[in-house]
Amino acid sequence: xxxxxIFGATGSIGQNTIDLIARAPDEYxxxxxxxxxxxxxxxxxxxxxxxxxxxxxDAARLDDLRAALAGSGIEAAAGAGAMExxxxxxxxxxxxxxxxxxxxxxxxxxxxxxxTLALANKESLVTAGALLMGTAKQHxxxxxxxxxxxxxxxxxxxxxxxxxxxxxIITASGxxxxxxxxxxxxxxxxxxxxxxPNWDMGQRxxxxxxxxxxxxxxxxxxxxxxxxxPDKIETLVHPESxxxxxxxxxxxxxxxxxxxPDMRHAIGYALHxxxxxxxPVERLDLARxxxxxFRAPDPERYPALRLAxxxxxxxxxxxAIFNAAKETALDAFIEGRIGFLDxxxxxxxxxxxxxxxxxxxxxxxxxxxxxxTDHLARAKAQETMMAVATRS
Ligand code: NDP
Ligand code: MG
Numbered sequence: 097x098x099x100x101x102i103f104g105a106t107g108s109i110g111q112n113t114i115d116l117i118a119r120a121p122d123e124y125x126x127x128x129x130x131x132x133x134x135x136x137x138x139x140x141x142x143x144x145x146x147x148x149x150x151x152x153x154d155a156a157r158l159d160d161l162r163a164a165l166a167g168s169g170i171e172a173a174a175g176a177g178a179m180e181x182x183x184x185x186x187x188x189x190x191x192x193x194x195x196x197x198x199x200x201x202x203x204x205x206x207x208x209x210x211x212t213l214a215l216a217n218k219e220s221l222v223t224a225g226a227l228l229m230g231t232a233k234q235h236x237x238x239x240x241x242x243x244x245x246x247x248x249x250x251x252x253x254x255x256x257x258x259x260x261x262x263x264x265i266i267t268a269s270g271x272x273x274x275x276x277x278x279x280x281x282x283x284x285x286x287x288x289x290x291x292x293p294n295w296d297m298g299q300r301x302x303x304x305x306x307x308x309x310x311x312x313x314x315x316x317x318x319x320x321x322x323x324x325x326p327d328k329i330e331t332l333v334h335p336e337s338x339x340x341x342x343x344x345x346x347x348x349x350x351x352x353x354x355x356x357p358d359m360r361h362a363i364g365y366a367l368h369x370x371x372x373x374x375x376p377v378e379r380l381d382l383a384r385x386x387x388x389x390f391r392a393p394d395p396e397r398y399p400a401l402r403l404a405x406x407x408x409x410x411x412x413x414x415x416a417i418f419n420a421a422k423e424t425a426l427d428a429f430i431e432g433r434i435g436f437l438d439x440x441x442x443x444x445x446x447x448x449x450x451x452x453x454x455x456x457x458x459x460x461x462x463x464x465x466x467x468x469t470d471h472l473a474r475a476k477a478q479e480t481m482m483a484v485a486t487r488s
Contacts, residue, residue: 151174187206189212195219216243225415269337274335338388413456
């Protein structure tokens with residue numbers, strides 16, 4: 097039996113992972129499931145999958161979790177220390193599907209004990225790619241991409257020489273506002289930004305899709321994961337979300353990955369890798385679909401892409417700054433403190449302000465340095481937003 101743990105089990109990726117695992121209960125020995133506020137879901141899944149331990153990140157919810165697990169024999173734990181302890185429990189395969197930079201530490205702990213890490217949590221690669229990939233190397237552990245575009249690239253590269261890659265093209269649906277007039281974007285509401293045309297995902301990544309911050313993060317993720325230079329990585333708006341990525345080789349060939357917009361494709365690929373196994377996903381009828389369309393992303397509509405390029409070119413801690421500023425701006429947008437377009441302004445301001453500090457940007461990639469940079473960028477983002485609020 098394979099020992100598996102799922103971090104962020106109650107979220108969209110976590111639930112899709114559980115869907116696959118629950119179909120073959122005899123094959124998996126579930127070690128740890130972690131969640132946040134959704135105690136009922138966490139407890140129900142822990143009982144259904146007979147997990148060893150269920151952990152909520154919120155220390156204040158321990159009693160609720162204990163009550164929900166009463167009589168099941170499943171251990172309940174809560175808070176940051178418990179998350180770390182659970183992440184360090186030996187497992188063969190771990191799904192990293194917490195949202196935000198909070199996913200970094202548990203991911204590192206899983207790699208330190210040699211687990212194969214299925215990485216949905218793109219924030220940990222953007223924040224500390226060198227640290228995450230370095231830790232994997234040091235412990236002989238494997239990181240597998242779960243983001244659909246990166247899984248697509250990974251699959252297109254099987255048996256290929258990375259040196260023969262001329263370019264990597266990751267596609268973007270264009271998000272909720274791809275056809276909105278620009279002047280309306282400033283007034284876009286949280287509810288409007290939280291509805292994705294093709295994918296059913298958590299709220300934060302859905303809003304990031306509308307602003308293209310999701311694709312911006314994915315550019316950095318591509319650079320960190322595959323080690324391909326920034327100028328070889330492109331984005332292409334593809335409203336149908338059926339081609340997930342394309343890899344261009346030095347003989348002019350383009351290998352595309354085509355599939356239904358269902359995250360169980362990428363999760364299942366990472367779960368069964370290096371094999372392919374049957375998955376319960378829709379088979380595309382291309383004759384019925386008829387046509388696939390593509391267009392270049394509009395740089396004015398999507399400033400996040402330019403900001404990601406600036407961060408990649410600068411390197412070092414810029415990814416950590418980019419991610420922390422983006423997470424803080426996204427919180428503020430969700431809470432109604434700033435407008436939709438202000439998110440990019442905040443990220444740009446913070447990147448510009450902190451870029452001049454070369455000691456900060458070039459600091460060694462330790463967890464302490466990354467954490468400090470993350471905190472500093474969050475504080476700067478708050479300051480920037482205060483200044484904007486005072487002006488208006
Ligand atoms: P969700 O918001 O649906 O789920 C997030 C999960 O993380 C939940 O289990 C949540 O718990 C938990 N969580 C939230 N905050 C914390 C915290 N501070 N500490 C520990 N756990 C926390 O997100 P998604 O499933 O959509 O996304 C998860 C990750 O996967 C993100 O990094 C996202 O970018 C990435 N991803 C997602 C895709 C998708 O299709 N959804 C596609 C590609 C990548 P609770 O809900 O119980 O509070
Ligand atoms: Mg993606």
